[in-house]
Amino acid sequence: MKYQKILIVVSLLFTPFIWLFGQDYINLARLSYNISNDNTFDLGVGETNLKELSSDVNIPIPLSAKKTFLTGFLYENIQLQLYPHDEYITLHTVNLKVGMNQKFSNNWDVTYMVLPKFSSDLIKWGKDDFQIGALALFKKKIKKDFNYKFGMFYNSDKFGPFVTPLIGIYYRKGKWETNMTLPASADGNYSFSKNGKIGLRFDGAIRSFNLNSSFEGKDQYVRRSNNELSGYLQWNMKGVNLQFQVGSSIGRNYRTYEKSDEVDLTVSFFKFGSFDQQLNEDFSDGMFFKTTLLYQLNLRNK
Numbered sequence: 001m002k003y004q005k006i007l008i009v010v011s012l013l014f015t016p017f018i019w020l021f022g023q024d025y026i027n028l029a030r031l032s033y034n035i036s037n038d039n040t041f042d043l044g045v046g047e048t049n050l051k052e053l054s055s056d057v058n059i060p061i062p063l064s065a066k067k068t069f070l071t072g073f074l075y076e077n078i079q080l081q082l083y084p085h086d087e088y089i090t091l092h093t094v095n096l097k098v099g100m101n102q103k104f105s106n107n108w109d110v111t112y113m114v115l116p117k118f119s120s121d122l123i124k125w126g127k128d129d130f131q132i133g134a135l136a137l138f139k140k141k142i143k144k145d146f147n148y149k150f151g152m153f154y155n156s157d158k159f160g161p162f163v164t165p166l167i168g169i170y171y172r173k174g175k176w177e178t179n180m181t182l183p184a185s186a187d188g189n190y191s192f193s194k195n196g197k198i199g200l201r202f203d204g205a206i207r208s209f210n211l212n213s214s215f216e217g218k219d220q221y222v223r224r225s226n227n228e229l230s231g232y233l234q235w236n237m238k239g240v241n242l243q244f245q246v247g248s249s250i251g252r253n254y255r256t257y258e259k260s261d262e263v264d265l266t267v268s269f270f271k272f273g274s275f276d277q278q279l280n281e282d283f284s285d286g287m288f289f290k291t292t293l294l295y296q297l298n299l300r301n302k
Helices: 002-014 019-021
Strands: 025-040 047-062 067-080 089-103 108-120 130-143 146-157 159-174 176-182 185-191 196-214 219-238 239-259 265-267 269-270 287-298
Touching: 067 108, 089 196, 146 196, 196 239, 219 287
Parallel strands: 108 196, 159 265
Antiparallel strands: 025 047, 025 287, 047 067, 067 089, 089 108, 108 130, 130 146, 146 159, 159 176, 176 185, 185 196, 196 219, 219 239, 239 287, 265 269
């Protein structure tokens, strides 16, 4: 009984976030594990397995009817070989989220975020491991189950400044739901029962990691480019969702460059300038299997 009362209070507290997130639930925490095996290097000598563990936590704190303080963190752990027959290394991301959502009217709001992070093998901690990002995302509400959004993302990557325009929609009709923020993610799903849904998902990411090791005497970093297309089955268990994904990577690469080898600017998938020399070789795209635990606060009918 006491637990139920706590849930009711929390639900009432977070009810304004139907507006903020454009849906009647909040993704508060996500834990996922992704594995892709037997990815062959381009020259045909050697292969690598790829294992990814990530956790993502979001904490919205209402300050007033129009302002919400946003915070949270993202942690990623990626294990792979960058060179054939080399030792496996671990790439880490430790990302803090700090921001604000401001509601302007019944139809418009904007979210600002500052995203400082350490992104490297974390053999040691230093200024070369640090990056700073920022996000601005505007949202226009058309009706309860339909909104569109647009904005911009920036990050001080190791390969140079990275800027991505963002555009997306959220739409739900009956048992069908679509949620897109391109070019980062797109999700379409169908609820086949009260607790179950099936869907298709796309995830795209460009990131960089400092390496505290050298290749043939050259200090280096990793530029990661990854697009994943998958189908999934999701089952809700009292707010905790278990999701199984099966899919394939598209144009995946983990390329190493000398630290001084940068481009002038990257806008989404377009580079202004060119890299001098890639130090390693690419490995093949491949299938992946991903398991996710997702904790959601359901606001429907609260």
